[in-house]
Structures are given as structure tokens and as C-alpha cells.
Amino acid sequence: MVYGGKPSTGCHLCRKRKIKCDEGRPGCRNCGVYGRPCPGYRPDAVFRNETRKTERLVRKDVSSSSSDSDSQHTTTPSSPTDPGVIDIRRGNRTQEHSLTTIQIADSTWEHRALCYFFDQYTISAEFEDGMSHLEYVPNLYARALELNDRDWKASSSCLRYAVDATSLMTFANISNAPQFAMKARQGYGKALRNLRDALAEPSTAVQDDTFAAVVLLSLYEDISGERNGLYSSHTAGFEFLMKIRGEGQLESQMGRDMFNFAFTHTFVEILALGDKPRYDIDWVLSFLDSNDPIERLMLAASKISSLMSAINSSSKPPDQATVESWISFGRECDFELSQWTLHLTERWLPLVVYSSQGDELLTYNRISNAVVWNYYRAARIMLQQLLLNLNRSLLAIVKKKDKRGASSSIQSPLNEDSLRAIIQEITTDVCRSIPFSLGDVDTLGRSIRTTDGNWTIRAAQGNGLLWPMWYILSCGMPTPxxxxxxxxxxxxxxxxxxxxxxxxxxxxxxxxRGGSGATEAPESATELRVGSR
Known part of the structure; x- marks a missing residue:
């Protein structure tokens, strides 16, 4: 027996089941979801067996668990060489993490998937300086499980199916097990059918369970990659539910968290994809708190959508005065966005550090802060591109007037070189933050090397990186x-x-980008067409 270093600080049951414990006090929530009382935590000093038998015992446990599940007519991997089972000898971090979920024989495959999903996608505000992510889902799910047939509600049922489907799809992807993906799609279909029933009744449509189910179903689309192109099929549902739930949804922290998730989801499509709001956005904005950094950013970024909506709704080619008014409004938007950084507390500000190789990096107090900063940067790049396009359109109008002999001496109100310089500077800042955002370095820029090869960021944080990176890559001006x-x-x-x-x-x-890797951005969807008059 040898001392094995710092042991796991999780509760006894979570350690027995080999899942990550949230270490809540007096008991962890995983045990509550599992339906057992939390047995508590062990003392600091423990010793554990480090013999080479461990690997053989794990593979034996996986095999016996698969056999037991097969005898119960469930679709599970049957051997360590099956695609659904992860071999402990592989070095991939995600595979090792999924192995700890798969190997325990005292729970079903579905429950292992559920625990892995909660670990990766639910983040407590207590550990992220107030920025939670789906923190309310485990409690809502546990409450839905307690309902018997007499208390059955469509809203609770669709939430259960949505959580189960999303967790199974998560599990299928990280363990390369297509049989779980098939079960996940079946659960997704059941969730949609129950969601329709819930939305049909006004009393259940406004329930938290119903809104949370749409949140999970939208996340399922992201995890499975089954969006309609880049558009989510649940955006309209979010818009409908935000409206009918009204101001009352913001009276609880859970309601506000769901509202912020839905608003961000819909706004990503409005800004990044050039979509138009299908509802009156002003009443939504009136609910936002300008003292909160995230909601203040939402308020500032919302003005970009107002400008885009005005441009896209124009039924005829704009005249010079109209384009000039749009440019003026765009410059006001950019000024307000730039002011966002000036009112942040110290814990929100990036820190300039240097890697062991001497590279200049940006790090933050939390990875969640880096995610929010990247949304801010993407919004500013988007606005600079919009101003570039407006400026080109204005110059084209002036040029046409000159050809017709009209006296029009106007100088461009914008310096395009300055706009491009801002885009390139912001893109550089995004790339300088990538090592920290991916968990490769700590706040001081020191390389993070975990002994087990595990990745240090959660899936929820990785998902938050995607849309800002997509816009910067597709519509910005990155170097090769x-x-x-x-x-x-x-x-x-x-x-x-x-x-x-x-x-x-x-x-x-x-x-x-056309696969060209060009550093000049492609034409934006909001490029104005100047027609003949």
C-alpha cells in the first residue's frame, strides 16, 4: 500500500460510482438525483491500492456490466472491443473520462449518461462568480421523476425526455456508441410530442419545466449537430415562451437564468446569421439589468440588431441621407459597445501574461469570463464589418451622382484602414485568449498538464466558445x-x-471563406445593393 497523493474529495457514493461529485454540503446533488441519501465525505488522509490489477479489474467490470445489461434486453456494448466501450489503455482524455462513467455496474447506462451530462453541462454560480449554466436542471429533473401517474403533467414529461435524450446523445458522442445515439433520437421525438401537448395548454406552457425542456432540446441540436443548417428549430419556441411568460419569469433566479439562455440563443441567430427578430424586442430589453455585466452587454449589442433590421427591411435601394444616418447610428453603437469594458470590475478584466515560450497571452479570472469577452469581441467585429459595408455603399451612391453630373463633393465619414485595424486587433486578442479558454494554461500563463490527461474545461464552456469563433473565422480578417x-x-x-x-x-x-484562407473578409450579408434610380 502506498500513499497515492491527494485523494478525491468527493462523497463516498460518488467515488464508488466513479463520477464527479459537486461536493455540496451537507450532501451532493448527484446522490439526490440517484435517489439515495448522500453518505458524506472521507477524512483527508487515505491510502489506496496502486497495483497493476486495476486495469484488468476495470475491463472485467465493463464486460460483466455489459452482460448483465444484455440479459435485461437493453442495448449496450458487449465487450471492451465494442465501439461503445472505451479501452483504458487509450490516451485520449475524453475517452478516459467516459470510461469512469461506463465501468460501474450498480447503475444503468442511462443513469451513467445522465451523471456525465450533469457534470459537463451544469455549472453552479457558486463556483463561477455568479455565472451559472443550467444549474436549475438537476433539481427540475429530480422533481419531475417524483411525479406519479396521478400527478403526470406534459411539461414534466417533456422535460424528462429532453434531459434523457440530451444526456444520451452526449454520452454517444464521447464514447462513440451509435446505439446510444439511436435511443437519444427516440427520446428527442418523445420530448417533442410531449412539448406540443404542454404548449397546447396555457397553464402548462408557462411552466418552468416547459421552458427548461426547450432549453435542453436546443442544446440537443448543438450536441448532435442536427440543426437546420445553422438555424435552430427552437428559436421560435424561445421567442413565444419569453413573451407569454412575461415579466414574472424574472422574479426568480431560475427564471432569469432561463430567460438569459433563451435571449442569448435567439440573439446569436439575429446577429451572426443576419436574421430578423420575429417579436418586439423592446419589451425584452426593458427587463435587462444594466448593472449586470452580461445583461449590459446584451443591451449594447441589441442596437446592432436594430441597425441590421433597418437595413434589411429597406424595400428599395437607400439614398445618401439614409445611408449616412445608418453610419451615424452605427458609430453610436460602436461607442456604446467600447464603453462596456470601462465599467467592469477588476475580476472581469483580462490579464496579459507570457507563456513558457514567450508568447503573449490573455487570461481571466474564470473561463466563463473569457467566453463573455469573446462574445463582446465578435459583436464589435460584426459592427466594424457593417460600417465598412455602409461606407462602401455611401461611396457608390456618391460616385453614381458624380457620373450623372450632380454636384456631390463628400468625403467618406469613415477611415476604412482604421476599421480594418480594429478588426485585426480584436481578432488578435481573441487568439491570444484561446490557450486559456481551452484550459491549456492557467491564469498566470503556466502550462496545465493533468496527470491523467484530462481536459480541464467543461463541455458547457467549450460550447460557449463556438459562435464567437465562427463569426471571427468566417467574417473577420484572420491571418492564416x-x-x-x-x-x-x-x-x-x-x-x-x-x-x-x-x-x-x-x-x-x-x-x-471559399477555402482560400484570405485575410480580407467576404462580403457581408448586409452589403447594400445600390440600384439605379
Whole structure:
């Protein structure tokens, strides 16, 4: 027996089941979801067996667990060489992590998938300086499980199916087990049918369970990579539910968290894909708190959508005065966005550090802060591109007037070289933050090398990197080296965290760029067409 270093600090049951414990006090929530009381935690000083028998015992446990599941007519891998079982000898971090989920024989495959999903996608505000992610889902799910047939509600049922489907799809992707993906798609279909029933009744449509189910179903699309192109099929559902739930949804922290998730989801499509809001956005903005850094950023970025909406709704080619007014409004938007950084507390500000190789990096107090900063940078790049296009359109109008003999002496109100310089500077800052955002370095820029090869970021954090990176890659002006850095993010998030949306965005960005790797951005969707008059 040898001292094995710092032991796991999880509770006894989580350690027995080989899952990550959230170490809540007095008991962890995994035990509550599992349906057992938390047995508590062990003392600091422990010893453990480090013999070479461990690997053989793990493989034996996986094999026996598969046999037991087969005898119960469940679809599971049957041997360590089956595609659904991860060999402990492989070095991949995600595979090792999934092995710890697979190997325990005292729970079903579905429950292992559920625990892995909760570990990777639910983040407590307590550990992220108030920025939680789906923290409310485990409690809602546990409550839904307690309902019997007499208390059955469509909203609770669709939530259960949505959570189960999303966790199974997550598990299928990280363990390369297509049989779980098939079960996940079946659960997704059941969740959609129950969601329709829940939305049909006003009393259940406004329930938290219903809203949470749509949140999970939208996440399922990202994990499975089964969006309709780059558009989510649940955006309209979010818009409908935000409206009918009204101001009352913000009275609880859970309601506000769901609202922020839905608003961000819909806004990504409005900004990144040039879509138009299908609802009155002003009443939504009135709910946002300007004292909160994230909600203040939402308020500032929302003005970009107002400008895009005005441009896209124009039924005829704009005249000079109209384009000039759009440019003026765009410059006001950019000023307000730039002010966002000036009102952040110290814990939000990036830190300039240097790697062991001497590279200048940006790090943050939390990875979640880096995610928010990248959304800010993507919004500013988007606005600079919009101003570039407006400026080109204005110059084209003036040129046409000159050809017709009209007296029009106007100088461009914008310096295009300055706009491009801002885009390139912001793109550089994004790339300097990538090593920290991927968990490769700590706050001081020191390389992180875990003894077990595990990746230090959660899937929820990796998912948050995708849309800003996609816009910067497809519509910004990255250098070839920066293109390679950003594509590495998509590759790692897609392969190691099992979020297939990353691979879809990578392919779409390359399609937009034409595979040329050019440093000049392609024409924007908001490029104005100046027609003859």
C-alpha cells in the first residue's frame, strides 16, 4: 500500500460510482438525483491500492456490466472491443473520462449518461462568480421523476425526455456508441410530442419545466449537430415562451437564468446569421439589468440588431441621407459597445501574461469570463464589418451622382484602414485568449498538464466558445496562423467534448471563406445593393 497523493474529495457514493461529485454540503446533488441519501465525505488522509490489477479489474467490470445489461434486453456494448466501450489503455482524455462513467455496474447506462451530462453541462454560480449554466436542471429533473401517474403533467414529461435524450446523445458522442445515439433520437421525438401537448395548454406552457425542456432540446441540436443548417428549430419556441411568460419569469433566479439562455440563443441567430427578430424586442430589453455585466452587454449589442433590421427591411435601394444616418447610428453603437469594458470590475478584466515560450497571452479570472469577452469581441467585429459595408455603399451612391453630373463633393465619414485595424486587433486578442479558454494554461500563463490527461474545461464552456469563433473565422480578417488557431478550437470541442455543432460551424466557415484562407473578409450579408434610380 502506498500513499497515492491527494485523494478525491468527493462523497463516498460518488467515488464508488466513479463520477464527479459537486461536493455540496451537507450532501451532493448527484446522490439526490440517484435517489439515495448522500453518505458524506472521507477524512483527508487515505491510502489506496496502486497495483497493476486495476486495469484488468476495470475491463472485467465493463464486460460483466455489459452482460448483465444484455440479459435485461437493453442495448449496450458487449465487450471492451465494442465501439461503445472505451479501452483504458487509450490516451485520449475524453475517452478516459467516459470510461469512469461506463465501468460501474450498480447503475444503468442511462443513469451513467445522465451523471456525465450533469457534470459537463451544469455549472453552479457558486463556483463561477455568479455565472451559472443550467444549474436549475438537476433539481427540475429530480422533481419531475417524483411525479406519479396521478400527478403526470406534459411539461414534466417533456422535460424528462429532453434531459434523457440530451444526456444520451452526449454520452454517444464521447464514447462513440451509435446505439446510444439511436435511443437519444427516440427520446428527442418523445420530448417533442410531449412539448406540443404542454404548449397546447396555457397553464402548462408557462411552466418552468416547459421552458427548461426547450432549453435542453436546443442544446440537443448543438450536441448532435442536427440543426437546420445553422438555424435552430427552437428559436421560435424561445421567442413565444419569453413573451407569454412575461415579466414574472424574472422574479426568480431560475427564471432569469432561463430567460438569459433563451435571449442569448435567439440573439446569436439575429446577429451572426443576419436574421430578423420575429417579436418586439423592446419589451425584452426593458427587463435587462444594466448593472449586470452580461445583461449590459446584451443591451449594447441589441442596437446592432436594430441597425441590421433597418437595413434589411429597406424595400428599395437607400439614398445618401439614409445611408449616412445608418453610419451615424452605427458609430453610436460602436461607442456604446467600447464603453462596456470601462465599467467592469477588476475580476472581469483580462490579464496579459507570457507563456513558457514567450508568447503573449490573455487570461481571466474564470473561463466563463473569457467566453463573455469573446462574445463582446465578435459583436464589435460584426459592427466594424457593417460600417465598412455602409461606407462602401455611401461611396457608390456618391460616385453614381458624380457620373450623372450632380454636384456631390463628400468625403467618406469613415477611415476604412482604421476599421480594418480594429478588426485585426480584436481578432488578435481573441487568439491570444484561446490557450486559456481551452484550459491549456492557467491564469498566470503556466502550462496545465493533468496527470491523467484530462481536459480541464467543461463541455458547457467549450460550447460557449463556438459562435464567437465562427463569426471571427468566417467574417473577420484572420491571418492564416489565426485561422489555424480558431479551427483547432472547433476540432477539439467537436472531437473531445462531443459537440458536433463545432464541426458544422468549421465546415460552414470554410465554405463562406471559399477555402482560400484570405485575410480580407467576404462580403457581408448586409452589403447594400445600390440600384439605379
Amino acid at each position: 496562423e489565426q485561422v489555424s488557431q480558431i479551427r483547432t478550437v472547433f476540432s477539439r470541442v467537436g472531437s473531445k467534448l462531443g459537440i458536433k455543432l463545432a464541426l458544422t460551424l468549421d465546415r460552414e466557415a470554410e465554405r463562406i
